[in-house]
Amino acid sequence: MISAGIDLGSTYVKAVILKDLKRVGYGVAQTGYDHDLTSKKVFSTALLMAGLEEKDVEHIVSTGYGRRVTTLARENISEISANARGVQWLGAELGVRTIIDIGGQDTKVIAFDDDMKMINFAMNDKCAAGTGRFLEVLARELKVPLDEMGPLSLKSTDPVDITTTCLVFAKSEVAALIFKGLKKEDIIMGIHMAVARRLASMAKKVGVRDVVFFDGGPARNIGMVYAMEKELGRKMYVPEMPQIVTATGAALIAAENLKGK
Amino acid sequence: MNGATKDTDRKRPRYISDRKGFFSAEQAERTRKRSREMEKKVRTRLSSAKGRAKALAYFDELMRYDGVRAVELKEFREKGGKVVGTLCVMVPLELIEASGAKHIRLCSGYYEPVHPANELLGDAGLCPLVKSTLGSKMVSSDPLVDMADMVAGPATCDGKMKLAEMLEDWVPVVMMNLPRVKLGGTSSELWLNEVLHLKRKLSELTGRKVTKKALVERIRKWNEASELWNKVCDLRKGKDPPISGQDAMLVVQASQSDDIDRWVVKVRELLKELEEKVRSGGSVAEKGSARILLMGSPMIYPNFKIPSIVEESGGSIVTDELCTGFRLMADPVLLDDLSEKEIYSALADRYYFPCSCPCFSPNDERLTRLFNAITTFGVDGVVFHSLRGCHLNNLEATKIELALRERGIPMVKLESEYDEGDVEQVRTRVEAFVEMLKARRKK
Structure with a gap:
């Protein structure tokens, strides 16, 4: 078949x-x-x-x-x-209870019951906060290829605090940080943390239980996975x-x- | 003198200095044109639904843009009649009718008038319903709204209270001091005084005394209407609802601007047709659709965006917890005796205690009614909709979701604006929700 x-x-x-x-x-x-x-x-x-x-x-x-x-x-x-x-x-073998699926425009959090049936879900509002688009636009702003964002961010020793989750404001915030001469890796780590904060608050609304499955294109970004694990205090399982x-x-x-x- | 507003003061606009020159004729015409087009689109969609009761055609004509009601009221006013516009559901319409005036609901469901209001106020995070209602008045885009000689506006949420104040730039307003802390004795006494204040204002407007006879007669008519409305809703408890959620909302919203005696006749015809439909096994819902309860911010015709998405995505709205739906006419006025005092306090109570608007606290009545409806209507899931800027519903959503989760009832929360831009995003959420409900049922 x-x-x-x-x-x-x-x-x-x-x-x-x-x-x-x-x-x-x-x-x-x-x-x-x-x-x-x-x-x-x-x-x-x-x-x-x-x-x-x-x-x-x-x-x-x-x-x-x-x-x-x-x-x-x-x-x-x-x-x-x-x-x-x-x-x-x-x-199936992992026994997933929570899914965080981060897409280009929409991010979803799905809760499973003990039989792995969907019991609840949440989706971001119509803005780009906490989506792949957020990462993509800011990568362009920093002149860093999207694929290099993750590895580069892991070199960060002093991540900056990106205070806004609005993409339009984040763009000007990042531009200001670049002018200040801050290290790229610290800015990128800050960006990942900002997205992770947003995702974590969505996930908490739905209810997070182990095992957490993390998928969608941006889940390939190792820095994003690191930030999510830190923010939620749990391990993320990323599929191949x-x-x-x-x-x-x-x-x-x-x-x-x-x-x- | 004693701080009272003199009539000359009231004539001086406080929010808009140049009422005539603020908008070009073209802007006004564009707002009218787009409002007309939007309503036509919604009406065409509703009236072409499969298996729809024929008796609903009356309500389409009544609620349409530039419809028959505006013409009737124009004639009524030319003969000296007065029209009162209402802003929230706590205004006793029986009282308006007993004073010889007619009533219309001012709250606007048109998208286009939001823009003129934005020009005046800026975005301000204000709810689109309030902006649209103000915009309609600013550019004179809704023929019905222009019929109002006076406005009765209960001070419910911030938006509605200030809307009433702003409308005073165009038309006299009776602001009603609604006690938002609902604690029995003191609150109901204050509200009763507000209702009596409205009665005096109505008499001043029409030059007619509100007689006990007229008021009791109007109360009985509205009780009859409420009984009929409950019968229509009861038919939706069964497996095959004979009327869609959208059409039910259309019918009940019509009561707010129609001549209630005629509405009763028309709903009785509708009820007969619907009962026939139930007997012959006719249903407007697709087979196996998920039974949905709709709640949250008001949805005023023609803003049927959310219910239309729900009913296009395999959901069947079997009941609602909306001030623009079931709640509008759910409760009769219970008269224990016919003393003047009893009549007015029963009338005031009817418009106060059963109302579960989130502007009240405590508002546990809303949860009680919600759970009751979930059981009696066999609801699979709740769609909670909040208009952007509707803080009170937004806040209560958290409480309601928790209460529902404890009872194992799924809820999806949607936020929307007055435009078509978010339709596809909302649709994705609703489709997933309905798919989830259906999968749960299979289990």
């Missing part, structure tokens, strides 16, 4: 192909202007990796901000449910490819719905 999940996020589009409930292919690309076109490109990358053709895929479920835009899928589901489904599968957890969940749902038919 072959199914696929496509996650059309605000910043990246991700696709995952499952064959007999094993991940055999995936693709990731930056969200362009034409979401439908990007989703098709990402899907064909995943097909190439899997050594399959489009006609082999029996069912596709889309998710994410642009889930209704893609013409590939006949069914769609909210990214919260898709993410939860992905973690139920990937984190944190950015495709939601797409994996959508592919699983596609497989289940195929079986149900």
Whole structure:
């Protein structure tokens, strides 16, 4: 049985192909202007990796901000449910109770009960505080490639305190810090801590219990993981490819719905 | 002299110095045009819903922008009749009718008039409902609002209280000192005096005394209306609700500006049709939809953004805890005897004690009513909506979420503005919530 999940996020589009409930292919690309076109490109990358053709895929479920835009899928589901489904599968042995999923535009915290069923969730308001966008824009401001933010921040000895969580104000705050001549690593660590504070307050509203699963693209940032662990005082479990957890969940749902038919 | 405001003082605007010149004709026209377009869109969506009762068409026409009500009231005023605009749900409408005046609800659900209010006040973190109501008056964009000869405004939240004050730049306002600490004796006595004060102001406006006979007759009519409204709501307790949450809100909100005698006739027709629908197994909800209770900040037609998203995402709103929904007409006036004193205190109590607006403290009545509704309506989950800047609902949300969690009832909290910009974000949350509720039910 072959199914696929496509996650059309605000910043990246991700696709995952499952064959007999094993991940055999995936693709990731930056969200362009034409979401439908990007989703098709990402899907064909995943097909190439899997050594399959489009006609082999029996069912596709889309998710994410642009889930209704893609013409590939006949069914769609909210990214919260898709993410939860992905973690139920990937984190089954861990016994996950809390998920922190940090996306480009939205950040979600999901609470599981003891059977790993979703019992509560929270999502950030419509501003960029506590999202990947916050990190991305400030990285650009600092002229540091996004991938280097994490390793660089870990060199920090005296992290600065970024007091605002509003991206617009944070940009001017960071600009002022650069003018002051503060070390890049200290500023970056401060940025990570600011995002972590925001995420932690959201998580506390939902209720944090171990084990905490941390996913979404920014979870690849080792400095972000460090900041989250410090702020919440708990260990974060980051999966191998944190950015495709939601797409994996959508592919699983596609497989289940195929079986149900 | 004794500190009272002289009439000449009142004529001098306090918030806007140049009422006529502040906005260009084009701005005013744009506000009217966009308000009209917005309402039409909402009305078209509501009226094209599958399986919708035919009797609802009356309420569409009544509530539409530039609808029949404004025309009727214009004629009424030309013959010397007076119209009173109300701002919150604590104003006894029976009293307005007994004085010979007619009432309209001023609170605005139009998005566009927020902009003129922003120009005057700045953003100020103020709730969009207050801004929209003020904006409507500023640019004269709502024909119904322009019918008001006087405003009755209970001092509920900060926004509404100052809104009433600001409206005085255009129209005389009776500010009602609502006792927000709800502790029995002293509070209800103060409120009774405020109701009697309104009665005097109404008599001054219409030149007519409020007679006991007229008031009792109006109370009986409104009690009849309340009984009918409860019957309509009872039909939503069953597996197949014959009326959507949005349509129910449309019907009850119409009562605030309609001629209540006619409303009663029309709701009786509606009730008959809905009962028929229930007998034949008709339902407006999709099969297996999640049963939702909606609560939080007011949702005034045509701002049905939140309920429309809920009902488009596999949720069925079976009841609500809203001042723009069930609560509006839930309670009758209970008359023990027909002495003047008893009539007025029963009337004042009806508009005071059952009201669970978060401007009150203590407000445990809200929780009691909420849990009661959850049980009787078989609610799966609660959607709590707060308008941006609605501090009181925002604050109570924390308390309510905790109380619900203790009882194992999921709640999602949404915040929204008066525009379409946040629709997709809100939709994602609501869809996930409904998916979660359905998954829980399967278990």
